[in-house]
Amino acid sequence: MKKQQLSIISKALHLKAKELAIIAKEKGKIQQELFVSNQRLEALMNALPVGVTFSTDATCEHITGNPAIIRQMELKPGDNISASTHNKTAVGTKLRHYMNGRLMTAKDMPMQRAIAENREIGPMEIEVVLPSGKRWLMEAVGAPIRDSYGNIVASVAVNIDITERKRLDLVKETKRLLDEERSKVESIADATHELRTPIAIIKGNVDLALLSPGKNPKPARSALRAINYEIKHISSILSELSLITSKAWELKNRILFEELHLKSLIRVVVERCKALAYKKNISIQTGKIPDTTVLGDKMYLEKMLINLIKNSIIYGATDGHTKIDIRKNNGYIVIRVIDDGIGISAEDLPHVFERFYRADKFHSSGGNSIGLGLAIVKWIAEVHGGTVSAESVKNKGSVFSVSFPIKTVA
Numbered sequence: 001m002k003k004q005q006l007s008i009i010s011k012a013l014h015l016k017a018k019e020l021a022i023i024a025k026e027k028g029k030i031q032q033e034l035f036v037s038n039q040r041l042e043a044l045m046n047a048l049p050v051g052v053t054f055s056t057d058a059t060c061e062h063i064t065g066n067p068a069i070i071r072q073m074e075l076k077p078g079d080n081i082s083a084s085t086h087n088k089t090a091v092g093t094k095l096r097h098y099m100n101g102r103l104m105t106a107k108d109m110p111m112q113r114a115i116a117e118n119r120e121i122g123p124m125e126i127e128v129v130l131p132s133g134k135r136w137l138m139e140a141v142g143a144p145i146r147d148s149y150g151n152i153v154a155s156v157a158v159n160i161d162i163t164e165r166k167r168l169d170l171v172k173e174t175k176r177l178l179d180e181e182r183s184k185v186e187s188i189a190d191a192t193h194e195l196r197t198p199i200a201i202i203k204g205n206v207d208l209a210l211l212s213p214g215k216n217p218k219p220a221r222s223a224l225r226a227i228n229y230e231i232k233h234i235s236s237i238l239s240e241l242s243l244i245t246s247k248a249w250e251l252k253n254r255i256l257f258e259e260l261h262l263k264s265l266i267r268v269v270v271e272r273c274k275a276l277a278y279k280k281n282i283s284i285q286t287g288k289i290p291d292t293t294v295l296g297d298k299m300y301l302e303k304m305l306i307n308l309i310k311n312s313i314i315y316g317a318t319d320g321h322t323k324i325d326i327r328k329n330n331g332y333i334v335i336r337v338i339d340d341g342i343g344i345s346a347e348d349l350p351h352v353f354e355r356f357y358r359a360d361k362f363h364s365s366g367g368n369s370i371g372l373g374l375a376i377v378k379w380i381a382e383v384h385g386g387t388v389s390a391e392s393v394k395n396k397g398s399v400f401s402v403s404f405p406i407k408t409v410a
């Protein structure tokens, strides 16, 4: 070999050696980078509070997961949880998965489906039954993993434990249904209670008519007119009851706001209550009524005032007086029903607007009192944007006030 040729070969070898040194350096760098990124991935997997499962092949023969899923599944690190495995001793074959109550097979699982369908699958709600019998509910999303050429090489799934969330949803839904039922029952109780007022008024009118001298038809006719009014009232309560028992019931939406002449409203109410008052010889006195119209529901406002006046009679003194004082105050109508009856003790007074609360069981309306009248008064005042209050001293009479805006619809 000539000297010149040797020099060329030596130079070429030198260059090759340099190239190899560069490649070796690059390889070392890549390996280092790979090592760091693997470490990062592992740290991330360990820290993730949600379960991540991944396969090491495109057949899902072997699936394992991060510490979160290992804990959740009561596994040991490295356990194969694949449902597709042919290894009959693998934990995966001992797990049961259900969707909508149906037992799932390996090919129904999100990771297997992600590979078979070459797309992201889920979220799917899956109930998992562990070999220990423990059950939990997971929300799983599966996705295929592709190499740089786009070929599927494995798959991954994120599995979130939703057992607690579902339990809370169930508790919330049960509470909502119970509240709905309770409010329905309460409203049926309210409406049933309301039936008793017109019936009592009818009874009062019948008694009144029977007492009147036989040849004079006038009192009997006026009693019949009053009875007729109450019968209309009863039928409207009954239609309310049938609404309450129907599913779409929403009483609040059924309040019919209209312009009402205050004087007529009070007159009608007082007239209706006279039949109740005469038995105890109680006079109903109405002061000057402001000449105004108010915005409200006629039927409910009548109910509200009748309940207050009825109480002033039931709990009022025989031969006593019920006074109705009505004033305008800053855009509000304030109606006060004042009696000189048995009064209410300081302990009972804060509770009288509660449903079924009766302060004095012995002075109830002949055993008919159920303690709903004032709760209804409060409800009606409030749906009219108003308030209620009571002042009373035991054995010194009571003052019940309702106040609601003249114009505003609540």
Ligand SMILES: Nc1ncnc2c1ncn2[C@@H]1O[C@H](COP(=O)(O)OP(=O)(O)OP(=O)(O)O)[C@@H](O)[C@H]1O
Binding pocket: 193, 311, 312, 315, 316, 339, 341, 342, 343, 344, 352, 353, 357, 358, 359, 360, 361, 364, 365, 368, 369, 370, 371, 372, 373, 374, 375, 397, 398
């Ligand atoms: N004017 C009043 N004077 C004295 N006590 C009263 C008066 N109004 C109400 N109370 C007391 O408040 C309680 C609750 O009244 P509320 O009208 O809610 O029910 P109730 O009269 O017992 O029964 P009902 O459901 O038939 O009206 C009464 O049981 C009574 O003890």
Ligand SMILES: [Mg+2]
Binding pocket: 307, 310, 311, 372, 373, 374
């Ligand atoms: Mg009452």
